[in-house]
Amino acid sequence: MLIGCLTAIAISMVLLYAGSTPDESDRLLTLTGLGALTASLILWWTTYGPEFGSVYWLISTALLAWALTFLVPLRNTKTSAKVAKTEQRAERADSATHSPAQAELPHHRRTWRRVGLSLLGGPLALIASALICLAAARWLPFDTSARWIIATFCLPLVWAVQLIQVSGNTPRRALVTAGIFSTLGLVGITL
Amino acid sequence: MSKRLRLWNTATVKAMRISHSTLGLALGALLYLVCISGSVAVFYEDFERWEQPAIPEYQAYDDQSLSQAVDNHLQQLEAPPQTLYVVLPTETLPRIHLASLDEADTSTEWYVNQSGDLVAQPHAPWQEMVTNLHNHLLLPETLGLIITGSLGAALCALIISGFLAHPSLIKDLFRFRKHRSSRLRQLDLHNRLAVWGLPFHLMMGVTGAFFGLVGVLAASGAWLWYDNDRDALIADIYGPDIETVDAGGTINYDRALQQLSQIEPDATPIYLIIQNIGTDQQLLEVAATLPQRLVFSEIYRFHPDGTPLGNQGLADGPGGRQVAYSVYRLHFGHFGGIWTKLIYLVMGIGLSLICATGINVWLIRAPRATWLAPLWSGFVYAVPGSLGVAASGSLLGGSPILVFCSSLIMLTALFGWIRFSALSRRWTIGILAAVTAAIPATHLLSFSGTEFPLAVIVINLSFAGMSLALILLALRGFRPARGETANLAVLDNHQTS
Numbered sequence: 001m002l003i004g005c006l007t008a009i010a011i012s013m014v015l016l017y018a019g020s021t022p023d024e025s026d027r028l029l030t031l032t033g034l035g036a037l038t039a040s041l042i043l044w045w046t047t048y049g050p051e052f053g054s055v056y057w058l059i060s061t062a063l064l065a066w067a068l069t070f071l072v073p074l075r076n077t078k079t080s081a082k083v084a085k086t087e088q089r090a091e092r093a094d095s096a097t098h099s100p101a102q103a104e105l106p107h108h109r110r111t112w113r114r115v116g117l118s119l120l121g122g123p124l125a126l127i128a129s130a131l132i133c134l135a136a137a138r139w140l141p142f143d144t145s146a147r148w149i150i151a152t153f154c155l156p157l158v159w160a161v162q163l164i165q166v167s168g169n170t171p172r173r174a175l176v177t178a179g180i181f182s183t184l185g186l187v188g189i190t191l
Numbered sequence: 192m193s194k195r196l197r198l199w200n201t202a203t204v205k206a207m208r209i210s211h212s213t214l215g216l217a218l219g220a221l222l223y224l225v226c227i228s229g230s231v232a233v234f235y236e237d238f239e240r241w242e243q244p245a246i247p248e249y250q251a252y253d254d255q256s257l258s259q260a261v262d263n264h265l266q267q268l269e270a271p272p273q274t275l276y277v278v279l280p281t282e283t284l285p286r287i288h289l290a291s292l293d294e295a296d297t298s299t300e301w302y303v304n305q306s307g308d309l310v311a312q313p314h315a316p317w318q319e320m321v322t323n324l325h326n327h328l329l330l331p332e333t334l335g336l337i338i339t340g341s342l343g344a345a346l347c348a349l350i351i352s353g354f355l356a357h358p359s360l361i362k363d364l365f366r367f368r369k370h371r372s373s374r375l376r377q378l379d380l381h382n383r384l385a386v387w388g389l390p391f392h393l394m395m396g397v398t399g400a401f402f403g404l405v406g407v408l409a410a411s412g413a414w415l416w417y418d419n420d421r422d423a424l425i426a427d428i429y430g431p432d433i434e435t436v437d438a439g440g441t442i443n444y445d446r447a448l449q450q451l452s453q454i455e456p457d458a459t460p461i462y463l464i465i466q467n468i469g470t471d472q473q474l475l476e477v478a479a480t481l482p483q484r485l486v487f488s489e490i491y492r493f494h495p496d497g498t499p500l501g502n503q504g505l506a507d508g509p510g511g512r513q514v515a516y517s518v519y520r521l522h523f524g525h526f527g528g529i530w531t532k533l534i535y536l537v538m539g540i541g542l543s544l545i546c547a548t549g550i551n552v553w554l555i556r557a558p559r560a561t562w563l564a565p566l567w568s569g570f571v572y573a574v575p576g577s578l579g580v581a582a583s584g585s586l587l588g589g590s591p592i593l594v595f596c597s598s599l600i601m602l603t604a605l606f607g608w609i610r611f612s613a614l615s616r617r618w619t620i621g622i623l624a625a626v627t628a629a630i631p632a633t634h635l636l637s638f639s640g641t642e643f644p645l646a647v648i649v650i651n652l653s654f655a656g657m658s659l660a661l662i663l664l665a666l667r668g669f670r671p672a673r674g675e676t677a678n679l680a681v682l683d684n685h686q687t688s
Contacts, residue, residue: 069387161351
């Protein structure tokens with residue numbers, strides 16, 4: 001059965017691989033590949049149960065895709081001469097824009113400043129996220145323990161979104177957003 | 192552009208790229224450390240066997256040997272403990288060991304032989320160091336757990352921002368420009384590993400954050416909903432304890448295990464918990480795994496005479512409880528045997544590579560980063576190297592934490608210097624090969640004359656094989672790819688200027 005499960009994933013991977021060439025993507029092949037991938041999930045479930053089956057499916061999909069990407073040199077032969085030329089042009093442009101000599105020093109200084117601010121703003125975002133999760137969970141129509149578990153599992157995701165806000169925005173906007181969320185959370189909890 | 196999802200507009204992509212690089216630079220090194228140590232920690236049971244290969248191994252046990260083991264363990268204690276654990280042999284760890292906590296929370300643990308005699312106390316300092324490095328970065332436990340939990344959430348943030356910063360996701364699903372410039376090669380390696388590993392890595396981020404932040408949220412939840420009573424919250428989530436009366440006398444393990452095989456024929460007992468031993472309120476609990484279930488175990492309760500008293504509902508109770516109790520096996524890959532562990536190792540190495548290549552991409556285009564690039568390169572190679580040095584050092588009686596920390600500093604400096612001097616990378620690989628070869632050599636030297644179980648032989652052979660592969664890699668040398676020579680030239684320019 002394991003062979004069958006792996007074959008199903010391999011077929012869907014080959015379909016996805018064929019459908020996503022660098023020059024143009026074939027939507028039909030890609031959709032068929034995704035359909036086959038979904039069908040293979042059902043096969044994994046029936047063989048190993050939904051819990052083990054889902055994890056095995058996720059892992060084998062990743063491993064087969066990595067193997068196809070890094071071990072099969074098909075990509076080069078498929079790439080047309082026109083695409084190769086475009087790629088080379090893009091590479092030259094990339095080397096010009098992304099070489100250390102061309103990189104702007106102030107831009108990198110800004111990056112390091114952002115790093116510092118993120119490290120400071122992260123804990124504030126955690127407090128805001130915890131407050132939001134607990135406040136939102138309070139209104140869910142479940143028993144207390146279920147509410148707590150939902151809040152606990154949502155926290156990393158809500159905090160992740162807040163961290164993106166903190167690290168991707170200007171410091172002022174990031175702090176204002178975190179402040180608003182903290183206040184909303186506090187209001188939600190005290191209500 | 193119209194074909195792309197609206198999710199990926201220019202402003203979003205730009206904001207996500209800024210966020211991704213900021214978070215990656217801020218936390219990449221710590222994430223790398225946690226990922227590498229986590230990949231090794233998956234095999235913690237196997238390394239426990241490796242560090243104490245002389246402990247007798249067996250699968251079969253009976254009522255008499257269990258009673259004998261418990262009696263012998265109790266004789267070592269000043270007072271009977273409130274809770275005594277008897278960890279039963281499993282396929283991955285075919286040994287019985289007993290553990291108890293006294294009132295001062297001091298743990299006493301013993302391995303026992305098949306007759307129930309105490310053999311030795313568990314002593315696996317390197318494995319403990321690796322697990323602690325992964326769990327709390329060798330910091331004080333509470334602080335370290337919060338930091339690693341935060342790293343789990345940061346990993347989720349990096350995954351989300353990386354995903355949203357990638358507008359040509361479908362088109363580039365399998366793109367790997369191996370023979371292009373160093374930056375493009377590193378970028379493709381980073382993106383392809385990350386895109387396909389995304390669901391698994393997200394799962395690791397969420398479950399990792401759960402372990403680290405559960406304490407913070409338990410305190411908050413208890414304050415909010417349980418009048419600050421944390422025990423009440425835990426009881427509500429994982430199910431309350433039960434109390435027995437008039438339950439003195441000898442514990443009938445045999446009958447309890449027979450009853451369990453009738454109640455749940457597919458259950459495999461993994462450990463026993465004896466509550467209030469030697470009192471009238473004795474309670475025997477049997478933790479057992481269930482086939483195709485990720486819950487760590489279901490706990491079946493028995494009167495000391497072996498009469499069933501019900502189960503805790505960890506596998507068939509409320510959905511939230513089942514999810515919360517499944518996190519451990521899901522995060523550490525402890526289900527489905529050795530193949531799952533090996534696959535988790537590959538996925539963990541993949542995540543470590545994502546951390547390394549992500550910072551590499553930034554460094555290649557960083558101005559005046561002459562000191563940072565060699566330092567990062569040195570650190571990336573030094574972490575596995577230091578774990579290897581710590582393994583050998585620990586086998587020779589040194590403190591693994593001390594050896595790991597000092598060798599991490601020294602190897603980072605050495606490998607960084609090799610990179611800075613533009614020496615061939617084969618020197619770095621050669622040193623790593625020597626470090627890896629030293630591990631099985633030290634092990635054989637430390638335990639000469641011991642008859643090793645198969646698992647220990649396989650571990651030693653794996654280290655030898657890894658060392659051989661590294662030697663071959665070093666001998667084969669590295670051909671700099673297009674663009675790499677240019678990077679070295681840039682490095683030279685920086686040095687001369």
